Amino acid sequence: MDLVRDVLDKRLLDRDDTIIGRVDGLIIEVHGDSQPRVTHLSVGGPAVFARIGNWAASLAKLLGAHWGPKRGAPVRIAWSDIDHFGRNVKLTISCEDTEAMAWEDWIGEHIISRIPGGGSK
Amino acid sequence: MKKILQLALGLLTGIGGFLEIGSITTAAQAGASFGFQLIWAIALGTICLGFLVEMSGRLSAVSKQTVVDALRSRFGFRFYIVVLAIVAAVSFLVLIAELGGIALSLQMLTGVGFPWWVVPVAFFIWVMLWKLKLDLVENGASALGLVTICFVVAAFRLHPHWGSVAHSFVPSLPTDNRAKYGFLAVSILGASITPYLMFFYSSGAVEDEWDESYIPINRFIAGSGMSVGGLFSIAVLIAAALTLRPAGINIEKFEQSALLLTGALPRWGFVLFALSLAFGCLGAALEISLALSYMFAQGLGWNWSENEPAQRDARFSLLYTIMIALAAIPLLFGVDPIQVTMISMALTAASLPFSIVPFLFLMNDKEFCGEHRNGWVSNSVVVIVIVIAFVLSVIAIPLQVMGG
Structure with a gap:
């Protein structure tokens, strides 16, 4: 498997096929002399901002500290929660089990639901 | 049966949604x-657009992904973000122009x-996106856009010399004013070849769950829809050549350029011109607002269905809300929509290689298009x-800027 070609930037689907983001980064552990091991996928900020540049990461950190869902750690998904790879990366877990939708939920709750008519079409 | 309906609706979108402030x-x-x-410039731009629209539908039918999805997956984040920045900036300028076009038509009326x-225009567009499903937005605007057929009627009633019309499909250089000629050729190409349309069309194909069986229909819709649309543009040019040119009017104020229709349709020309502008720009403004949101949402992995209530794809809905509001601001301060149009069309042409x-x-990638990859004709x-x-x-752009 080629990590950059087959995993990085692919769309992430949870077990119910909800789009929960894209693979914005890979977390690799290195222990002493043993082979490096991919342990997690990272989703959304700050991984995604770091890929634009350090300035974007700092800016996002600054804004995130004052505004938004204020989730604790960056969203990571364990390699063992991956079901299979293909056009998308399919997971065995539900989006509820992660904080990947924190922004979607926060914007929905704090902004969209306060505008009339956002709940139906 | 479903496919015949989609064929008809696809044609409707191609024809009724073709003319807007740029074209x-x-x-x-x-x-x-x-x-x-x-x-010739309209013909060339329209042919290219037809090929591109066909390709984006084919990509989505085969790979079940939108163009933006595929761009990010294939080229990675850093590349995607550069393309996104360029196309989004240009499309945003076009959105300003389209909002301005609707507002101008109301000024005329x-x-x-x-x-x-x-403000009322921006609000109206936003409410349509907020409350209506994709098909209704798209088909409703295109059906209203059919009023633009009046340009074709006008062109025929003015009895152009069809020999010279046919002759002009072959490019030629004028004896003087070449800088302006070049700039207009560029603007026409930019007005015809609109990348946002590809993103919009491929998103529609994914929402309608196209598969490979749609490839022939897609080809027909793209080919005939765009060519009839291109003929509408040519009709505008013919009518302008036979009415505005002899009168020495250069289109800086739309009130004057309504002569384009009043020459052939004295009673209703003025109103029809304003309505064509309004409905044409309405369709385009809706498409661009959605396309802008699709570009971000699909690339970043957000939910993006226009058929879901806003609550279900909060980030996507917030994005078009912000875009429409931002696009309204310069117009509130009286920025001239026709100037924005000319600048944004030329910039679209210059940005085409990047998109x-x-x-x-x-x-041409086997992984995305399999056996339905491009042939040498469409590539060339x-x-x-x-x-x-x-x-x-x-x-042409530097020449135009230097020449004022």
């Missing part, structure tokens, strides 16, 4: 300044200055037109 303004200016001579119309070349790589047509548009824009 009307550039074609009218070309006709007013150079007679029939620039018809009521006499109340266009800045007063900007189209990566797309062509996708269309698009590459040739993009190169022409880019070279012309690199020459």
Whole structure:
């Protein structure tokens, strides 16, 4: 498997096929002399901002500290929660089990639901 | 049965949704300044657009992904973000122009200055996206856009010399005013080849769950929809050449350029011109607002269905809300929509290599298009037109800027 070609930037689907983001980064552990091991996928900020540049990461950190869902750690998904790879990366877990939708939920709750008519079409 | 309906609706979108402020303004200016001579540019741009729209539908039918999805997956984040920045910036300018076009048409109909119309117009567009499903938004606007057929009627009633019209499909250079001629050719190409349309169309294909069985229908919709649309643009140019040019009117105020229709349709021409502008721009403004949101949402992995209530795809809905609001601001301060149009059309042409070349790589990639990859004909047509548009824009835009 080629990590950059087959995993990085692919769309992430949870077990119910909800789009929960894209693979914005890979977390690799290195222990002493043993082979490096991919342990997690990272989703959304700050991984995604770091890929634009350090300035974007700092800016996002600054804004995130004052505004938004204020989730604790960056969203990571364990390699063992991956079901299979293909056009998308399919997971065995539900989006509820992660904080990947924190922004979607926060914007929905704090902004969209306060505008009339956002709940139906 | 479902496919026949989709075929009809696809044609409706191609025809009723083709003319907007960019194609009307550039074609009218070309006709007013150079007679029939620039018809070749419309033909060239429309052919290229037809190929590109067909490709984006085919990509989505085969790979079940939108163009933006595929761009990010194939080229990675850093590349995607550069393409996104360029295409989004240009498309945003076009959105300003389309909002301005609707506001201008209301100014024509009521006499109340266009800045007063900007807020109600922006609100109306936003409500349509907020409350209506994709099919209704798309087909409703396109059905209203059918009023633009009045340009075709006008062109026929003015009895152009069809021999000279046919002759103008072959490019030629004017004896003087070449800088302006080049700039208009670039603007026409930019007005015809609109990358946002590809993103919009491929998102629609994914929402409608196209599969490979849609490839023939897609080809027919793209081919015939775009060519009839292109004929509408040519009709605008012909009408302008036969009415505005003899009167010495250059399209700086739409009130004057309504003569384009009043010459052939004295009673209803003025109202029809305003309505064509309003409905044409309405369809385009809706498409661009959605396309802008699709570009971000699909690339970043957000939910993005226009068929879901706003609550279900909060980030996507917030994005078009912000875009429409931002686009209204410069118009409130009286920025001239026709100038924004001319600038944004030329910039679209200059930006084409950045949006189209990566797309062509996708269309030749086995992983995305399998056995339905591009053949040499479609590759060559698009590459040739993009190169022409880019070279012309690199020459003509600086000349236009320096010449004022």
